[in-house]
Amino acid sequence: MFRRLSPAEAGGTPVTFRFEGREIAARAGESVAAALLAAGEAVFRASPVSAAPRGPFCMMGACFDCLVEIDGLPGCQACMTIVRPGMEVRRDRIAGAPA
């Protein structure tokens, strides 16, 4: 769905973190959502009502559709969180929704 104009390494040493156990190389200073989209991820969470797949929609912190779990804290806005080395990111699973 998305690609980088230049590789993540082009902006200096990439920041690496994990999404659902998969290693993701990101550019320092970018958002978790941008890094995941650039890495080919489209589905960030299951909606709490119908468990429908959801992904980033507005990319500016307004829609809350890009929610992920970061280092154990659920409900984090991936588009508003800057990548940090070693962060463990998972799809947001609201209690009761199917994994």
Next chain:
Amino acid sequence: MNARLEAPVFDLAIVGAGPAGMAAAVEAAARGLAAVVLDEQPAPGGQIWRNIEASGGRASLGGSYAKGAAHAAAFRAAVADYRPGTLVWHVETADHEPARLWLMQGERVGQLRARRVLIAPGATERPVPVPGWTLPGAMTVGALQTLLKGAEVVPSAPVVLAGNGPLLYLTAVQLAACGARIAAVLWTAPPGAWRGAVPHLPGFLASGTWRAGLGLMRDFRALGIRVVRDVAAIEITGDGRAEAVRYRTAGGASGEIATGLVALHEGVIPATNLARAIGCEHLWDEAQAAFRPRLGPWGQTSVEGVLIAGDGGGIAGADAAPLAGRLAVLGAAHALGRLTLPERDGLAAPLRRDLDRILRGRAFIDRLYPPRLARAALPDAVVVCRCEEVTAGAVRGAVASGAQGPNQIKAFLRCGMGPCQGRFCDPTVTRLIAEARGVPEAEVGQFRLRPPVKPVPLTAFAAAGEEVA
């Protein structure tokens, strides 16, 4: 409790570091006000000049973007206390006392006090609810622009843009300049819209914005992108993610385009959540088909000590916002006894002249690019509230059962009670109620909002410990 009393007091707290907030900070420094700038983003620029410092104002993003570099530099040079990555989630006001701002920075809550609060929240994209708009791969045009500006990430396969307005043209030109392909633009402005715009042409010409506008349209046409005109309805389809978009024109022509990425855009509307949670009065702006705060000549809201500048006060664009920000600061400086009335008015006169000139161009743009999909008849099955997955049919059913206003719809259906706090359903809910009751949207009003304006995890309070106990 002591920390609560001892929270530092500023003359002015500026919420937002976009075009209005940055200029306000520069003006505040020039007037000797003790100001603090609080912004949710990691760097100054707001949405329009996002990442302006790191990108160096990339030429491929065009002149309107490059302009932001000078504003950001002036802001950095002037600002004494700038706190990026800081969410203001509540503002407590009381007559004759400094307002108390509740913050979240990183994973901690905090607070400060200020004699005047200037909110410069900017705009959000107008929600365009269509079938399939919740599928992954359905996004906003602004989201594509944010990915480009913030991370140099662009669509890897041909994208379809649907809607209308200057931002759609601009983003198409920016994406193409970076080598991204655009499968088609589904243009929703009715062909007759220009007739309503023509009476406002003199103001548009006088405003000077026509030069940039014409240049943008020329650049867009030069791309030779396929444009389907007079599109009256679209539907995004796919199994678990966007796979295609179907469209129908007002003339009855229809078609389907295979694509994994569909971006919607029908203009922007003021971001009003914080102002509404504070209790600022809002009114319906028919020309912009949106609610906006009622403001005085110095950006004063209906709440004592709370000011608003920039697109959050009504859409006027990034040339107008810095002027409005500076005017609000001049008003505040006078109210705080730092400027005499003649000093204030003398400093304000040239700013107001420029602002009035720019504002004269707005009516033309508003009428040339009216929202269409966002105002069209909504099928019952369309999701209105993305968070709680409430459909248009459910809202209509609740109105039929006696819910006469947005707050009752909230109570009946949880509509607007999800994490986005109504940001993406509010305009649609108001419209559906207005249609069902046969009354104007002005009469229906909006959701009543309560703090926090964004979810604050309890761990943030725990992290602050006794500081806020």
